[in-house]
Amino acid sequence: MKLASIASLFALVVMAPPMLAAESASVEGGVGALVQRADENRSMRLLDKAVARYREVGDAAFDEFNRAAEFKDRELYVYALATDGTMLASGGSSVALVGRNVATMQDAAGKPFFREMLAMAAANEAGRVEYRWLNRIDNREEPKVTLFRKVGERIIAVGYYVPRATPAQAKELLERAVATVKDKGAPAAVAAFNALDGGFVQDDLYVFAIELKSQRFLAHGAMPKLVGSDGRALRDPKGKAIVADMVNIVSRKGDGELDYAWRNPVTDKLETKHSFIRRVDDMLVGVGYYTR
Structure with missing residues (x-):
């Protein structure tokens, strides 16, 4: 089926182009990636300190992890697990779990992240796991990366929240979107891109799709009202024709x-x-990440 017929499934939505900020240059990785690397470095330093303290005093360190200011760095804190999954200490919101076995606990997306951490720790003395957890600072469940070390029968961990999706995550989502178009066909893929539960919208990452001939939006995971609208009318304050430039590329x-x-x-x-874009038959498919 030609994408021209797909576009006819969507009604044209008349709306003014969104107000856009002035364009600014970015480098690969962007400011967001620099912030994430800084947070990871902070987490690693706190983890090093916690592991050193545990090696020095053993389980007596847990009380310090729970309460001592030296084992907190703004939103960062230390927590500890036994290799059977029992939470032994926490300087953050998971303090309510101390004394309980969390091996089967899942995050908001249904991921058994503690079980994954335990399995990784059984095979390696260090690792990292990604999941979603409540950020008490802004009271939102957000992506979190936890770095951990296994010391004897204990696992010491420090995690940081990921404020922006990374370039690698944006590229991975684009690859998955393109594969869905090829495997399931454009109509099914476009429907999934637009659906909240289609698997293509998470935090600040989403897929957009544009018909090349008409330059009309077929999908937009963050602004569904754009679907059916003419992308040629889209400009930023400096007059940059975003969709036209993408189609040209x-x-x-x-x-x-x-x-x-x-x-x-x-x-x-x-x-x-910064968006990564790909031509798939008569359609442009894209995913972008925010650099600041």
């Missing part, structure tokens, strides 16, 4: 990247965005 090269400004659905702020 993929028409010439098949894939590419573009920097522009867009509203972040998580922060609700205008931020610089």
Whole structure:
């Protein structure tokens, strides 16, 4: 089925183009990636300190992990598990779990992340696990990365929240979106891109799709009202034709990247965005991450 007929499934939505911030240049990884690396370095330093203290005093360190200011760094804190899954200490919100076996506990997305951590610790003395956890600072469940070390029968861990999706995560989502178009066909893929439960919307990451000939939006995971609208009308304050530029890139090269400004659905702020785009038959498919 030609994508022109797919587009006819969507009604044209008349709306003014979104207000966009001024375009600014970005480098690969962007400011968001630099912030994430800084948070990971802070987490590693706190983990090193906690492991050193545990090696020095053993289980007596748990009381310090629970209460001592030296084992906290702003939103970062230390927690400890036994290798059977029992929570032994926590300087954060998981303090309510101390004394309980958390091996089967799942995050908001249904991921048994503690079980994954225990399995990794059984095979290696250090590792990392990603999951979703409540951030008490902004009272939201957010992506979190935890770094851990196994010391004897204990697992010492420190985690940090990921404020922005990474370039690698954006590329992975784009690959998955393109594969879905090829495997299931454009109509089914477009429906999944637009659906909240379609598996293609998570935090500030989402898929957008544009018909190349008409330059109309077929899908937009963050702004469904854009579906059916003419992307040629979309401009930022400096007059940059975002959709037209994307279509030009993929028409010439098949894939590419573009920097522009867009509203972040998580922060609700205008931020610089770097999108990876790909031509799939008569459609442009893209995923972008926010760099600041």
